[in-house]
Amino acid sequence: MKKLIIFPLLLLLAGMISCKEDEVVPEKPEAPKPTADFAFEQVDPNDPFTYSFSSNSTNYKEIRWEFGDDSVSAEENPTHTFVFSGIYNVVLRTTNEDDYWAEKELVIDINADSVVNFTATxxxxxxxxxxxxxDIETDSLFWDFGNGETSTEMSPEISLDPGQFYNASLRAVTPKGSVAIANRLICDIGIVQDITLGGRYSVSRDHDGGPEHAEGxxxxxxGNxxxxFLQGGYNGDLWVQIEYIDPVVAGAYTLTSANDDYSRDPKNWNLQGSNDxxxxTELDNQVDQNFEDRYQTVTYIFDNHDAYKFYRLNITANEGAGLFQCAEFQLLKLPQ
Ligand SMILES: [Ca+2]
Structure with a gap:
């Protein structure tokens, strides 16, 4: 009898243990994954700095906007005013209650040149x-003509020394405090146009590492x-050429000395124009030029009224080194 009693007890204990192991704890169902999507539009055609954003996201608990200018928002459909022109990567991130997240990124390009410009007549x-x-609404203007003179007038008039170039800037502030800045090269008869990047650029022989090299x-x-540009084994036959689709009338150019080693600087050169x-045709010729300072920009103006498809700068001598170097070359079109 004793054994008969103990056996059911053991069965009962085993049953209890088994029951505990098989117990199913109901799991919380996973929340649907979030999505992130949005659109934006300029609020006012006269204010290229202010945009409204509308989210089309789903299944999220939290929403966060990063406007690419160090400002953020947790609003559903925010409106944002950028302070400066620039390219902004706007990121919308949504997160659900299980910390799953989704992101969408769009780019807003507020181009300074398309926002504000000025004429000089x-x-x-x-x-x-x-x-x-x-086309923007402005609250205030600040002109800096690059010759030491400034103005806050709507249409200022100034005198400039002939034959000199100046870096002028206009700073326009909108009623919401956004700032648009236009920089232009000017001379005594108007705005000078930099046409360096308007054509096909080539050199007779490049840096050994090619045009894309850090010193190509x-x-x-x-523009920096x-x-x-550093050319090894310089032997006086270096030329720099810009070829345009349509002939242009260039009237000036600049050269900027590089960071170090004066003996690599250009010394003698000529500029030619051609249509084939x-x-x-020789347009300018310089001998025994001397860049006394590093990063020094010198402007050369030449008398030209003919349009050419090709402009070629022949650098026939440097200051004596076996290497040639120069930081910048700009070809300029003068006001007609
Ligand atoms: Ca440069």
Whole structure:
């Protein structure tokens, strides 16, 4: 009898243990995954800095906007005003309650040149008259003519020394505080146009690493005086050429010395124009030039009223080194 009693007890215990192991704990169902999507539009045609954003996202608990200018928002459909022109990567991130997330990124390009521009027109008394050209609403203007003079007038008039170039800028502020800046090269008769990048650029012989190299020929026209084109084994036959589809009338150019080693600087050169790439007309000739400073930009103006498809700068001598270097070359069109 004793054994008969113990056996069912053991069965009962085993049954209890078994029951505990098989117990199913109901899991919380997983929330649907979030999606992120949005669209944007300019709110006012006269304010290229302000945009409204509308989210088309789903299944999220939290929403976060990053506008690419260090500002953020947790609103569903925010409106944002950028302070400066620029290219902004706007990111929308949604997160659900299980911390799954989704992102969508769109780019807003507020191009400074399309936002604000200005004209400079010769008027009586040998002066230049400046006018804002822009579709934006402005609250204030600040002109800096690059010659030490400034103005806050709508249409200021100033006199500039003939034969000199100046870096002028216009700073326009909108009623919401956004800032648009236009920079232009000017001379006494108007705005000078940089046409360096308007044609096909080539050199007679490049850096050994090619045009894309850190010191390749493209560094001569990248707008950055701190980068340079360096040619090894310089032997006086280097030329730099720009070929245009339609002939243009160039009237000036600039050269900028590089960061180091004066003996690599250009010393003698000439500029030629051509319409077939075979027959050349000399437009300017410089001998014994001397860049006394590093990063020094010198402007050369030449008398030309003819349009050419080809412009070629022949650098016939440097300051004596076996290497040639130059930081920048610009070809310019003067006001007609
Ligand atoms: Ca450069």
């Amino acid at each position: 010769p008027v009586a008394g040998g002066k230049l008259k400046f006018d804002l050209v822009a 020929s493209l560094k001569l026209i990248d 005086p701190e980068t340079k 790439g075979q027959n050349w």
